[in-house]
Structure formats: C-alpha cells, structure tokens
Amino acid sequence: MLDSFNDRWALVTGASSGIGAEFAARLAGLGMHLVLAARRTDRMNELAESLQTKHGTKCHIVTIDLSTLDAGEKLVNAINELGVDIELLINNAGVGLIGEVSTTEPIDIQQMLNLNINTLTDLTYRVLPGMLERGHGAIINVSSVAAFQPVAFMGAYAASKSYVLHFSEALWAETRSRGVTVMALCPGVTETEFFEVAGAPGWLLKHSSQTPAKVVRKALAALGRRRQFVVTNWKDYVMTILVRLATRRTAVNESKRYFRQGTKETNETADQTPSTPSPDEQNNS
Numbered sequence: 001m002l003d004s005f006n007d008r009w010a011l012v013t014g015a016s017s018g019i020g021a022e023f024a025a026r027l028a029g030l031g032m033h034l035v036l037a038a039r040r041t042d043r044m045n046e047l048a049e050s051l052q053t054k055h056g057t058k059c060h061i062v063t064i065d066l067s068t069l070d071a072g073e074k075l076v077n078a079i080n081e082l083g084v085d086i087e088l089l090i091n092n093a094g095v096g097l098i099g100e101v102s103t104t105e106p107i108d109i110q111q112m113l114n115l116n117i118n119t120l121t122d123l124t125y126r127v128l129p130g131m132l133e134r135g136h137g138a139i140i141n142v143s144s145v146a147a148f149q150p151v152a153f154m155g156a157y158a159a160s161k162s163y164v165l166h167f168s169e170a171l172w173a174e175t176r177s178r179g180v181t182v183m184a185l186c187p188g189v190t191e192t193e194f195f196e197v198a199g200a201p202g203w204l205l206k207h208s209s210q211t212p213a214k215v216v217r218k219a220l221a222a223l224g225r226r227r228q229f230v231v232t233n234w235k236d237y238v239m240t241i242l243v244r245l246a247t248r249r250t251a252v253n254e255s256k257r258y259f260r261q262g263t264k265e266t267n268e269t270a271d272q273t274p275s276t277p278s279p280d281e282q283n284n285s
C-alpha cells in the first residue's frame with residue numbers, strides 16, 4: 001500500500017508539532033504531497049519549506065482552529081479549491097486535559113471534545129466516500145493507549161480516545177473489502193508538547209516515553225499490513241491485555257496513580273481502595 005502513495009496527496013491535521021509533524025516528514029519521504037492543517041502557521045511554513053527542499057513534494061498549508069463546529073467543512077472546501085483527491089487522511093490533531101473536575105473549565109472540555117471527536121468524525125465522513133468511490137485510500141485516526149480503559153483525572157480525554165478507537169475499528173470492518181483501510185493509532189507516552197498543553201508540565205520527564213519517529217514508523221508499518229489498530233509499544237500493548245483481565249474497578253483505581261494531583265482527599269481515597277473485588281464488583285466487570 002505504501003508504494004502507491006507516491007505523487008498522491010495526504011491531509012495531516014495537527015501538523016505543526018509532535019506526531020503530526022513527524023507524519024508529514026515521513027510521508028513527504030514517500031513522495032506524498034501534503035495539506036498541513038493546524039493553528040500555528042509559522043511552524044507549518046518552516047516544516048513545508050524544509051520538506052519541499054528535501055523531497056521536492058508539494059505542501060499546502062491551511063491555518064485553522066479545528067475545535068470549531070464548522071472546521072471540517074472549511075478544511076474540505078479549502079482542499080476542494082486545490083482540486084486534489086486525498087489518498088491518506090491523518091486525523092491527528094488532538095489535545096488532552098489533565099486535572100480535577102472542580103478546577104477544569106467546562107468550555108475547555110467542550111473544545112477538546114469538538115477537536116478530538118467531532119472534527120475527526122466530520123473529516124472522516126467528508127473524505128471517506130471519495131476513497132470508497134475510487135476504490136483506494138486510507139485513514140489513520142490518532143487514538144491513544146488511554147482508549148483501552150477509563151483514566152482518572154483525564155476522564156474526558158481518555159473517553160474521547162475510546163470513541164476514536166471504536167469508531168475507527170467499525171469503519172475498518174465496513175470498508176476493508178472496498179480497497180480502503182481505516183486504522184486507529186494508539187501511542188503510549190510520546191515525546192511531544194502534549195503534556196505541556198494538557199496541564200501537566202514536566203510529567204513527560206518523569207516517565208518512559210517513545211519518540212514521534214517510532215510512533216509514525218510503527219503506524220505506517222501497521223497500515224501497510226492493513227491492521228485495524230496498532231499500539232506502538234509492546235509494554236503498552238501488554239497493559240491493554242491486563243486491563244481486560246482485571247476488574248473494571250481495579251483498572252480505574254489503578255489509573256489514579258498516573259495523574260493524581262496529590263490532594264489529601266484523593267490520596268486517602270486511593271489508599272482505602274480494596275485490592276480484592278467484591279462480588280458486586282466482579283459482576284460489574
């Protein structure tokens with residue numbers, strides 16, 4: 001599949017940094033022309049210039065806030081004006097929000113869900129029909145290893161990524177016999193600006209992580225095999241299996257240790273968590 005990308009167009013959302021910028025670089029290396037979309041024009045200009053110089057491929061930049069409800073329509077209109085078909089859509093733009101409910105602004109949650117869920121879904125529904133008509137094309141929707149379980153103190157984010165995983169897997173099953181692949185990409189902790197933006201500066205330094213280069217390499221290899229999802233790190237993959245074996249109560253209580261803010265109340269609650277599940281709990285798991 002990757003061979004057929006040469007001289008075709010990819011749309012990469014969230015291309016101004018991290019995993020999105022890495023996708024742009026790798027795809028230009030495969031000979032793809034790119035539409036890059038995000039808010040920070042200067043970052044995308046810099047990237048586009050270096051890729052054009054290095055690979056001679058075309059780059060078009062769309063400066064856009066993808067957390068607004070009409071963003072998908074605007075972006076696709078901009079692409080239609082270019083008169084190109086999108087062979088590969090990388091729905092990568094996303095943000096996280098870490099913190100307790102009482103200190104989180106509801107508007108921030110709303111914008112995050114618009115970006116992580118609504119725009120990703122809207123773009124998929126606008127781009128996928130053309131791929132099905134042509135009988136080829138692919139979509140990578142960036143989910144997360146957090147999609148496999150509830151995560152305390154980043155509940156809305158983790159749930160948004162569960163949506164992305166389930167949505168993508170369903171479309172994979174619907175479309176695979178028609179020459180199109182929809183895949184969910186589930187990275188674990190990755191060295192990007194994500195945790196700074198999400199409200200946990202310095203968190204990355206205290207945890208083991210992978211590079212965006214590794215994430216993108218694994219993603220493209222899995223896409224080549226037409227997989228429905230990929231977890232990019234084997235330790236994270238093992239965690240996704242263990243979560244299935246544990247009770248739901250154990251899994252969510254364990255998740256508290258990642259982003260607990262250290263308040264007396266939350267620490268005490270965590271410490272009082274029974275390690276042996278009750279029969280009720282077993283029934284709920």
Ligand SMILES: NC(=O)c1ccc[n+]([C@@H]2O[C@H](COP(=O)([O-])OP(=O)(O)OC[C@H]3O[C@@H](n4cnc5c(N)ncnc54)[C@H](OP(=O)(O)O)[C@@H]3O)[C@@H](O)[C@H]2O)c1
Nearest residue numbers: 014016017018019038039040066094144189190192193194
């Ligand atoms: N880093 C991790 O540990 C990790 C793990 C699992 C999954 N992920 C997922 O990976 C994806 C990429 O994140 P990253 O780790 O590469 O973080 P990042 O470096 O912060 O990149 C996020 C990208 O999304 C764009 N973006 C954010 N809000 C936007 C908005 N309102 N409109 C348009 N673009 C917006 C940003 O561009 P602008 O700010 O210029 O708009 C940036 O290009 C996200 O979906 C994230 O959930 C990350």
